[in-house]
Amino acid sequence: MKTPQIEAAWKGTAACRNCAIRHLALFSELEETDFQHIHLPIEELHFDAGAQLYGLDEPARAVFTIRSGMVKLVHVQADGTQRIVRLFRRGAVAGLEALVRPSYEHIAICVQPTEVCRIPREVIGQLQAETPRLHRRLMEKWYEALSVADDFLTDLSTGSARQRLARLLLHLTAEQPEQPVRLFTREDLGAMLAVTLETASRTISEFKRAGLIREIAHNLVLCDRDGLMAAARTD
Amino acid sequence: MKTPQIEAAWKGTAACRNCAIRHLALFSELEETDFQHIHLPIEELHFDAGAQLYGLDEPARAVFTIRSGMVKLVHVQADGTQRIVRLFRRGAVAGLEALVRPSYEHIAICVQPTEVCRIPREVIGQLQAETPRLHRRLMEKWYEALSVADDFLTDLSTGSARQRLARLLLHLTAEQPEQPVRLFTREDLGAMLAVTLETASRTISEFKRAGLIREIAHNLVLCDRDGLMAAARTD
DNA sequence: CGACCCCTTGAGGGCCTTCAATCCATGTGG
DNA sequence: CCACATGGATTGAAGGCCCTCAAGGGGTCG
Numbered sequence: 001m002k003t004p005q006i007e008a009a010w011k012g013t014a015a016c017r018n019c020a021i022r023h024l025a026l027f028s029e030l031e032e033t034d035f036q037h038i039h040l041p042i043e044e045l046h047f048d049a050g051a052q053l054y055g056l057d058e059p060a061r062a063v064f065t066i067r068s069g070m071v072k073l074v075h076v077q078a079d080g081t082q083r084i085v086r087l088f089r090r091g092a093v094a095g096l097e098a099l100v101r102p103s104y105e106h107i108a109i110c111v112q113p114t115e116v117c118r119i120p121r122e123v124i125g126q127l128q129a130e131t132p133r134l135h136r137r138l139m140e141k142w143y144e145a146l147s148v149a150d151d152f153l154t155d156l157s158t159g160s161a162r163q164r165l166a167r168l169l170l171h172l173t174a175e176q177p178e179q180p181v182r183l184f185t186r187e188d189l190g191a192m193l194a195v196t197l198e199t200a201s202r203t204i205s206e207f208k209r210a211g212l213i214r215e216i217a218h219n220l221v222l223c224d225r226d227g228l229m230a231a232a233r234t235d
Numbered sequence: 236m237k238t239p240q241i242e243a244a245w246k247g248t249a250a251c252r253n254c255a256i257r258h259l260a261l262f263s264e265l266e267e268t269d270f271q272h273i274h275l276p277i278e279e280l281h282f283d284a285g286a287q288l289y290g291l292d293e294p295a296r297a298v299f300t301i302r303s304g305m306v307k308l309v310h311v312q313a314d315g316t317q318r319i320v321r322l323f324r325r326g327a328v329a330g331l332e333a334l335v336r337p338s339y340e341h342i343a344i345c346v347q348p349t350e351v352c353r354i355p356r357e358v359i360g361q362l363q364a365e366t367p368r369l370h371r372r373l374m375e376k377w378y379e380a381l382s383v384a385d386d387f388l389t390d391l392s393t394g395s396a397r398q399r400l401a402r403l404l405l406h407l408t409a410e411q412p413e414q415p416v417r418l419f420t421r422e423d424l425g426a427m428l429a430v431t432l433e434t435a436s437r438t439i440s441e442f443k444r445a446g447l448i449r450e451i452a453h454n455l456v457l458c459d460r461d462g463l464m465a466a467a468r469t470d
Numbered sequence: 471c472g473a474c475c476c477c478t479t480g481a482g483g484g485c486c487t488t489c490a491a492t493c494c495a496t497g498t499g500g
Numbered sequence: 501c502c503a504c505a506t507g508g509a510t511t512g513a514a515g516g517c518c519c520t521c522a523a524g525g526g527g528t529c530g
Contacts, residue, residue: 075385079468083389100371100378106385128370135363135370136335142377143335149384150310150341154318157392158429160485186509194393196487201510218495233314395517421477431519436478453527 016042016117024091025065026119026141029133037130043118053094053108053116060098062118066090069114072188074107082107084192086145086152093141099124111184156193159235161203164193166231169213173223183219207231251277251352259326260300261354261376264368272365278353288329288343288351295333297353301325304349307423309342319426321380321387322346328376334359346419391428394470396438399428401467404448408458418454442466 017035022028044067047053053064056076064071066088073086073094085106088094094108098121127134155167168189172181183189189200207213212228213221252270257263279302282288288299291311299306301323308321308329320341323329329343333356362369390402403424407416418424424435442448447463448456 075389077389077393081393083393085385085389096381097378100375105382129367132364138374139377140335142374142381143332146331146377146381146384147340149381149388150320153384153388153392154310154312154320157388158312158316158318197508198488198510199486205510432476433478433520434518437518440478
């Protein structure tokens with residue numbers, strides 16, 4: 001496994017009020033007066049691909065709202081094997097366990113250049129005490145995480161490798177069907193689909209030959225969603 | 236799939252203050268005065284094995300605290316296939332989505348005779364508005380659900396059928412190692428391990444022959460946890 | 471007693487894993 | 501400029517595990 005390295009550059013305190021993705025984020029329901037209760041800096045950070053947001057058993061001092069890019073959440077099993085259990089994209093919140101646990105229980109690594117807002121746990125605590133508007137939103141984010149976990153893990157753990165890969169690509173193109181998708185390393189693909197990297201590679205090749213995906217640049221593909229839907233159904 | 240049927244018998248309003256499992260449950264942090272804010276009945280209900288707590292797309296009007304017994308949470312995939320994604324046991328809270336969604340998004344079915352407390356969503360809402368003590372507890376329960384989901388789904392979706400079954404049995408005996416475990420139907424076992432019922436049956440038989448489990452009554456087994464730990468590691 | 475349900479066991483075949491070799495792009499140093 | 505090392509991706513071959521289809525066993529209930 002690659003040794004992850006934080007390469008963050010501080011870009012200044014976030015302007016939460018005018019945040020472009022606020023409607024997606026944790027603070028969507030907050031009102032003007034609520035922001036006065038924020039007394040710790042919320043940092044806007046940039047991470048390069050491969051950089052680590054947080055690691056297993058690190059002190060959990062903040063949650064992260066993803067502004068752009070993509071983060072893989074890696075679950076480490078008792079025997080040391082790793083499985084990617086979730087992908088965080090724009091609007092998602094990573095590291096919610098900071099609100100209830102002393103340390104992180106996963107590894108969060110960027111698979112693309114990623115912009116995040118780092119919100120100290122104390123900020124959430126203060127806001128929660130002051131405004132009930134955050135409660136509902138927080139619970140929604142908890143449920144979102146749970147729901148995504150169930151979907152991700154069942155969709156990508158059952159059926160043939162063909163079906164799993166098809167479902168993953170459909171998942172990745174669900175929001176912007178016409179946009180190309182950046183593929184992961186075959187090792188990451190394997191860790192998502194619970195197959196070996198060789199099988200991941202073979203299945204990608206097969207999809208290319210079948211015209212289900214078309215590579216327009218290195219590891220950047222356009223997806224035939226109709227074809228993939230058929231592949232996701234029939235083995 | 237069996238057609239589930241609700242066979243609940245009302246046993247009277249729960250005495251939350253003196254609840255035997257309150258230290259595990261949602262209301263552990265509540266104080267005497269908090270209970271005055273409960274204006275809707277919290278029912279203690281009994282369900283037989285096979286009975287359904289709630290179903291997919293049913294109006295979500297309550298959460299359920301499990302007092303005893305066991306409940307399987309069934310996730311229905313887009314193509315209709317079902318997978319068991321979690322098991323609820325004593326102290327767990329089922330149906331948390333009632334707090335953020337209009338309807339349930341899973342099926343919850345008892346696999347054993349089960350005692351639950353049915354807490355209307357409005358009760359949680361009222362209490363949340365009145366006392367901040369519930370917030371933290373609620374978030375802990377959310378995280379518990381998320382954490383269990385990750386563990387359950389990764390442990391039981393990777394490795395050989397032998398490893399998965401071993402991990403499941405270890406999971407079931409984690410709290411009371413010496414106690415016998417009631418096995419599930421082979422169909423349910425398959426739906427947990429993401430294998431066919433035949434493979435589940437064969438693997439159970441193999442474990443019996445190897446002495447990893449010893450059947451002391453119909454579908455009731457004693458587990459050799461050391462042996463199972465070895466089986467969970469080495470394929 | 472027969473119907474039914476669940477469980478068990480067998481045989482064949484397909485898919486994935488494992489081990490291994492090769493290819494390709496990138497970057498480094500002589 | 502090129503040789504070489506490196507890391508990822510691809511492809512091949514052999515073998516094993518699990519799925520599918522099928523038949524039969526054992527318990528319960530009308």
